[in-house]
C-alpha cells in the first residue's frame with residue numbers, strides 16, 4: 001500500500017474547527033483514513049524564510065509545515081493566488097491584477113515548497129497536490145528528479161479560454177500541469193474549458209479521458225468533492241447542535257429562518273443575495289415579520305482590497321435593508337462576521353427552513369451539501385442554489401436560480417416558504433441520496449484510484465490503493 005502525500009497551501013490543524021475552509025475540512029477526513037503526510041504552509045509569518053519543517057500530529061493526521069516570510073505571503077498568497085488567479089478563475093477579470101512581482105513570488109514559494117517537501121518523499125509515495133496556489137509544483141518536483149505518481153486537483157472553476165488568455169504567461173502555467181499524471185476538476189464544465197484551452201491555444205489533443213501535449217499524456221477528469229455525509233447528519237443530532245438549534249429557534253419567535261454560510265468573498269454572491277432578499281421583502285409584504293435571513297460570513301483574505309471592499313459594501317447594504325424594513329421587534333437580516341464550529345453550524349442549518357446558497361461562481365460549494373445533510377428527514381428545509389456553483393450539477397432537486405436575478409431569488413424564497421411537506425421531503429431525499437453516494441470517501445477513492453492506476457513515471461502499475 002503506497003503512502004499518500006497531500007500538499008496544499010494551508011495545513012489546518014485537524015480537529016480544530018472554527019472557520020476553516022472546505023478544502024481543509026475535506027482533506028483532514030481523507031488523510032485521517034490514510035497513513036500519509038499533509039505538507040504545506042503553517043499560516044505563520046517569520047522575518048526570514050528558514051526552510052525549517054515543523055512536524056506534528058493532530059487527531060490522527062501527520063502534518064509537516066513551513067513558515068513563510070512576509071514578502072512570500074504578500075506576493076504569493078495575497079498576490080498571485082488571491083489577486084490574480086482567484087478572480088480570473090472565478091470569471092472576474094475586472095478584479096484580476098497582473099503584477100510581475102506576484103508571479104515571481106508565486107514561483108519562488110512553489111520552489112520553496114518543492115525544496116522542503118522533496119526530502120520527505122519516498123519513491124513509492126503518491127503525491128497529491130491541491131489547488132491553484134501550487135499549479136507549478138509538480139513540474140518543480142520533476143525538475144528535482146522525482147518520478148512518483150503525481151496528481152493535481154483544482155478546487156476552483158477553470159475559466160473559459162477567452163478569459164484565461166488575459167493572464168500573462170498563461171501557456172507556461174497550463175503547460176506545467178502536464179508534469180502530473182492525473183489532473184482533476186469538480187465538474188464537466190471546468191474540465192471541458194481546460195480541454196478547450198489545451199486544444200485551441202496549445203495545439204494539444206484530447207482522446208477520451210486523456211489529454212496530450214507534446215510528449216506528455218495525462219488523464220484529466222471531473223470528480224466532484226463531497227462531504228462526510230453521515231458524520232454531518234450525526235453532528236446535526238449532537239448536543240452542541242441541539243443546543244444551538246434551541247437557541248436559534250428561541251430567538252426567532254416562530255419566524256422562518258433563511259440561512260447563508262460563506263467566507264466573506266465576492267465570489268459567494270452575498271451582495272446579490274441581500275438584494276434578492278430585499279426584493280422578496282418588497283414583493284411579499286405578507287411575509288414581513290415572518291422571516292429572518294441569518295448570514296454567517298467569517299472574514300477572509302482581509303489584506304486583499306477587493307475583500308475589504310465587499311465587506312464595506314455588505315456592511316452598508318445590510319444596514320440599509322434593515323433600516324428600511326426593521327421594526328422595533330424584528331430585524332430582517334442578522335449579519336454575523338464570525339465563524340462557527342461545524343457541529344454548531346449543523347444545528348443552525350437544521351433550524352433553517354431555507355438554505356440560501358447563491359455564489360456567482362464556485363468550484364463546488366460544500367455548504368450546500370452540508371445544509372442537505374443536516375436536515376431533519378421528517379421536516380426538511382429547502383435548498384435554494386445558484387446554477388453557477390459546481391454543486392448544482394449534483395443537487396438538481398434544489399431550487400436552482402440565477403443569482404444575478406433578484407426576481408428569481410425572490411420567487412424561489414416565496415416558493416420554498418410555501419412548499420408543502422411531501423414536496424420538501426421528495427426533493428430532500430433525492431439530494432441526500434446524491435450527497436451520501438458521492439461523499440468525501442467516494443471523492444478521494446475516485447481520484448486516488450485513477451492516480452494509482454495511471455501510467456506513472458515510476459513505471460509501477462496494477463491495482464494499488466491509498467489509505
Ligand SMILES: O=P(O)(O)OC[C@H]1O[C@H](O[C@H]2O[C@H](CO)[C@@H](O)[C@H](O)[C@H]2O)[C@H](O)[C@@H](O)[C@@H]1O
Pocket residue numbers: 010020021022023024026131155156225300301362363364365366
Ligand atoms: O485558505 P483560504 O484562502 O482561507 O480559503 C479557503 C478555501 O477556499 C477555496 O475553497 C474551494 O474548495 C472547496 C472544496 O473543494 C470548494 O467547495 C469551493 O467551491 C472552493 O472555493 C480554495 O479553493 C481552497 O484552497 C481554500 O482552502
Ligand SMILES: O=c1ccn([C@@H]2O[C@H](COP(=O)(O)OP(=O)(O)O)[C@@H](O)[C@H]2O)c(=O)[nH]1
Pocket residue numbers: 017018019020021022023025261262263296298338339340341342345364365366367368370
Ligand atoms: O463559520 C463557518 C463557516 C464555514 N465553515 C466551513 O467552511 C466550509 C466552506 O466550504 P465551501 O466549499 O462552501 O466554500 P469555500 O470557503 O471553501 O470556498 C464548509 O465546510 C463550512 O462548514 C465553518 O466551518 N464555519
